[in-house]
Amino acid sequence: xxxxxxxxxxxxxxxxxxxxxxxxxxxxxxxxxxxxxxxxxxxxxxxxxxxxxxxxxxxxxxxxxxxxxxxxxxxxxxxxxxxxxxxxxxxxxxxxxxxxxxxxxxxxxxxxxxxxxxxxxxxxxxxxxxxxxxxxxxxxxxxxxxxxxxxxxxxxxxxxxxxxxxxxxxxxxxxxxxxxxxxxxxxxxxxxxxxxxxxxxxxxxxxxxxxxxxxxxxxxxxxxxxxxxxxxxxxxxxxxxxxxxxxxxxxxxxxxxxxxxxxxxxxxxxxxxxxxxxx
Amino acid sequence: xxxxxxxxxxxxxxxxxxxxxxxxxxxxxxxxxxxxxxxxxxxxxxxxxxxxxxxxxxxxxxxxxxxxxxxxxxxxxxxxxxxxxxxxxxxxxxxxxxxxxxxxxxxxxxxxxxxxxxxxxxxxxxxxxxxxxxxxxxxxxxxxxxxxxxxxxxxxxxxxxxxxxxxxxxxxxxxxxxxxxxxxxxxxxxxxxxxxxxxxxxxxxxxxxxxxxxxxxxxxxxxxxxxxxxxxxxxxxxxxxxxxxxxxxxxxxxxxxxxxxxxxxxxxxxxxxxxxxxx
Numbered sequence: 001x002x003x004x005x006x007x008x009x010x011x012x013x014x015x016x017x018x019x020x021x022x023x024x025x026x027x028x029x030x031x032x033x034x035x036x037x038x039x040x041x042x043x044x045x046x047x048x049x050x051x052x053x054x055x056x057x058x059x060x061x062x063x064x065x066x067x068x069x070x071x072x073x074x075x076x077x078x079x080x081x082x083x084x085x086x087x088x089x090x091x092x093x094x095x096x097x098x099x100x101x102x103x104x105x106x107x108x109x110x111x112x113x114x115x116x117x118x119x120x121x122x123x124x125x126x127x128x129x130x131x132x133x134x135x136x137x138x139x140x141x142x143x144x145x146x147x148x149x150x151x152x153x154x155x156x157x158x159x160x161x162x163x164x165x166x167x168x169x170x171x172x173x174x175x176x177x178x179x180x181x182x183x184x185x186x187x188x189x190x191x192x193x194x195x196x197x198x199x200x201x202x203x204x205x206x207x208x209x210x211x212x213x214x215x216x217x218x219x220x221x222x223x224x225x226x227x228x229x230x231x232x233x234x235x236x237x238x239x240x241x242x243x244x245x246x247x248x249x250x251x252x253x254x255x256x257x258x259x260x261x262x263x264x265x266x267x268x269x270x271x272x273x274x275x276x277x278x279x
Numbered sequence: 280x281x282x283x284x285x286x287x288x289x290x291x292x293x294x295x296x297x298x299x300x301x302x303x304x305x306x307x308x309x310x311x312x313x314x315x316x317x318x319x320x321x322x323x324x325x326x327x328x329x330x331x332x333x334x335x336x337x338x339x340x341x342x343x344x345x346x347x348x349x350x351x352x353x354x355x356x357x358x359x360x361x362x363x364x365x366x367x368x369x370x371x372x373x374x375x376x377x378x379x380x381x382x383x384x385x386x387x388x389x390x391x392x393x394x395x396x397x398x399x400x401x402x403x404x405x406x407x408x409x410x411x412x413x414x415x416x417x418x419x420x421x422x423x424x425x426x427x428x429x430x431x432x433x434x435x436x437x438x439x440x441x442x443x444x445x446x447x448x449x450x451x452x453x454x455x456x457x458x459x460x461x462x463x464x465x466x467x468x469x470x471x472x473x474x475x476x477x478x479x480x481x482x483x484x485x486x487x488x489x490x491x492x493x494x495x496x497x498x499x500x501x502x503x504x505x506x507x508x509x510x511x512x513x514x515x516x517x518x519x520x521x522x523x524x525x526x527x528x529x530x531x532x533x534x535x536x537x538x539x540x541x542x543x544x545x546x547x548x549x550x551x552x553x554x555x556x557x558x
Contacts (some may be wrong), residue, residue, distance in 0.1 A: 060481075066519035068482075100471075101478035131441070133473060147478070148470040149440070156435040161411070161428070187467030188504035191427040192379075195410060199380035199426070202339075203347075 003050040003086075004043070005272035008057035009106060015046065021265065024135070031056040039063035044085045048183045051089045052079070053278045054109035054268070058091040068096035068103060072143045075112040076275055091115045092275055095142060102147050105269075107133045110239055113271030114262055115140060123235030126252070126259070128245045130155070132223065134230045145232065148223045151244065154216060163194065163215065170209025173250065179217025180224065180251045187222040194218060216244075220251050231257050240264045250275075283322070283366075284551035285549070287336035288385060288473065289409075294325065298552045299482070310335040318342035323364045330368045331358070331555045333547070334385035337370040347375035348384060351422045354391040355554055368459045371554055374421060381426050385547075386412045392550030393541055394419060402514030407523045409434070411502065413509045425509065430523065438532040442473065444492065445480045448522070449488025451460055452529065458496025459503065459530045466501040473497060495523075499530050510536050511552060519543045 005016040011030035017023040029042060039062075043051050058066030058080065066080035079090035094105030107127045115121060115137065127133040130152045135145040158167045183190055197214055200206035224231070231252060237260040238249045245261075252259045284295040290309035296302040303541060318341075322330050329357045337345030337359065345359035358369035373384030394400060394416065406412040409431045414424040437446045465493055476493060479485035504511070510531060516539040517528045524540075531538045 036383055094484055096478075098482065101475050101482050103478045103481055146471050147474040149474045152440055153432070153436075153470060156439055157432075160435055160439060161431055183467075186505070188462075188501045191429045191432060191498070191502055192425050195426040195428045198382050199375075199382045202382055203375055203377065203380050219470070222467045223470055226465070226471055279308045 001050075002046070002048040002249075003052065003276060004046055004048045004053050005269055006043075006053040006055075006111075007106065007268050007277065008039075008053055008055040008062070010056050012277045013042070014268075016045070016269060016272075017048075019269065019276065021269055030158070031059065033063050034062075036063060037132050040084045043087055043089065048086075048087050050279070051084075051087050052092065052272050052279075053089060054092045054272060054275075055106035058093060059105055064091060066091040066093040068094050069108075071095055071097050071145065072141050074141050075108040075115070076271070076278065079275065080217070084117070090279065092276070095145065097145060100146070102145055104133055104145065104147065107135070108142070109271035109275070110264060110267040111135055111137065111142060111271070112274055113267035113269065114237065116270045116274045117143055117262070117267065118237075121237070123237060124229075125232050126167045126231070126236060126238045126248055127264075128238065128240045132248075134227050136230060136234075145279050146227065148227070150219045150223045157194065157215060158212065163198055163211070166198050166208060167212040167215055168208035172182060172207075172210045172213035175210040176217040176247060176250070177254055178215040179214040180221035180254065182220045183221025187225045190218045190222050194241075216247055217251070224251055224255065231255075236260070237262055239267050280324070280329075280556060281327040282331065283325055283327045284548055284555065285322075285330050285336070286317075286385065286388075286547050286551070287331040287332055287334040287341070289335050290422040292321070295548060295551075296325070296327075298306045298548060298555065300548055306502075310338065311339050313341075315342060319363045321382035322366055322368065325366075327366050328350070329555070329558070330363075330366050331371065331551050331558075332368060333371045333551060333554075337357060337372060343370060345370040347371040347373050348387075350374055350376050350424065351420050353404055353420050354387040354394070355550070355557065360553065369553075369554070369558065374424065376424060379425070381424055383412055383424065383426065386414070387421070388550035388554070389546040390414055390416065390421060390541060390550070391553055392546035392548065393516065393518060395549045395553045396546065397516075400514075400516070402516060403509050405506075405510070405517045405525045405527055406543075407415045407517065407519045411527075413506050415509060425506065427506070429498045433498050436494060437472065437491070442477055442490070445477050445485075445487060446494055447487035448491050451486075451489045451492035454489040455492040455496040455526060456529070456533055458493040459533065461501035462500025463504045466504045469497045469501050481487075495526055496530070497520055499526055503530055503534065510534075515539070518546050
């Protein structure tokens with residue numbers, strides 16, 4: 001018997017055979033490059049009896065639409081189940097919130113995985129990414145959540161804006177921390193503070209790695225200011241690895257929030273396993 | 280005797296022969312697509328004795344670098360003058376500000392033109408654009424100024440982000456005004472409010488023209504909140520035509536600022552003429 005744990009995102013597909021962390025197949029066959037008929041052959045190639053799928057495969061533009069579950073609710077709900085060749089496919093639904101309107105697909109499985117790995121945990125989970133999510137979790141339910149476009153804004157600024165030649169990734173934790181403070185105390189001004197990086201580079205030779213760290217700090221600082229009702233005085237966990245998640249954790253720590261950390265792959269896989277075991 | 284008034288921008292070149300508003304030659308031969316040797320033949324083709332040039336032709340990556348004048352100063356300074364074929368070329372310098380670091384090239388000529396058309400005017404001039412400028416003008420000098428990347432952020436969001444299918448330009452002044460208020464009272468949250476447009480479109484069928492107006496209102500509202508020390512209690516003028524300048528003027532009017540309006544072409548040409556007459 002073979003089963004597949006599948007994280008089918010916008011730009012990336014990851015499959016683990018039999019829930020084995022070391023048996024990863026990773027491709028760029030994300031939703032963005034697939035039509036509705038392209039999913040079945042990709043799964044069929046693995047000749048599995050069962051596939052448990054989270055992420056954008058369940059979106060309207062994905063394989064088959066798995067309607068959202070509405071918060072407050074547990075992060076795991078009955079999947080959309082159908083037969084595809086010899087594989088029984090179970091697509092896990094995302095979460096939606098009516099007011100303020102918000103949606104997630106995939107992160108709910110990381111949240112479920114985090115709760116599977118940390119039984120009885122209550123608090124606020126921050127999932128940094130292209131669209132960073134903050135989820136308030138209590139008694140095993142997602143009570144509410146909020147999405148920020150911070151990651152996508154940073155990508156657009158660093159790759160496609162007038163700042164693209166001014167920013168270069170490096171290691172500049174002090175510049176980052178300063179910029180977080182600047183934006184937290186005056187978040188409205190970030191569109192001016194961002195242009196100032198270009199002017200400081202022209203006039204005062206601001207180093208590109210400092211500029212990069214400051215741009216990131218400005219955007220994350222504004223987000224932390226807005227998300228303060230979420231994290232202030234709460235137990236906080238940051239799910240994710242790499243520079244961006246480290247930045248969120250450092251900024252929260254500087255505010256006294258002392259976040260727990262968890263690995264994104266661990267939590268995704270734990271969430272898919274928990275869904276498989278619940279079938 | 281022929282002289283050319285030349286506005287040489289990042290993406291656009293405009294030439295008026297003998298300062299005549301109706302004798303406009305407009306092309307997309309902006310700095311972005313030119314090397315340093317490409318400027319002279321373009322000017323030579325017009326067989327003029329004099330060319331007075333403002334904008335990015337004077338940038339480091341332009342034709343010849345015209346060093347910035349530093350504020351506080353008048354918006355017009357001695358041009359960088361050189362011979363190119365039979366044409367005597369005068370490139371007007373931009374303005375810089377040391378702290379907070381900031382730069383402009385081209386807008387100083389619009390400011391000079393506005394002051395030529397409105398003698399003795401004191402107050403704050405707002406120049407909406409890709410990089411919107413706010414300039415505090417007193418006794419014929421630019422005292423200080425501040426640049427916001429608002430226009431470029433909006434272009435990136437509406438053309439290259441997850442919101443690109445959610446936004447469509449239309450006429451939705453109420454949605455715009457609501458969003459300005461939202462962002463002015465809580466500017467930190469705009470990265471969340473922007474994602475909410477996508478979620479409201481998915482969940483509640485938010486109309487794309489309302490979403491477009493709200494995205495614009497969120498960005499401009501945050502800018503107005505940050506620029507409040509500039510415009511509050513001041514005489515304000517908005518230089519520009521079209522939807523974006525109208526939006527700034529409407530948002531300022533809703534705040535009780537009652538801005539004067541001026542046309543961008545009129546002010547540019549008046550500034551170039553004033554520089555020509557001062558040669």
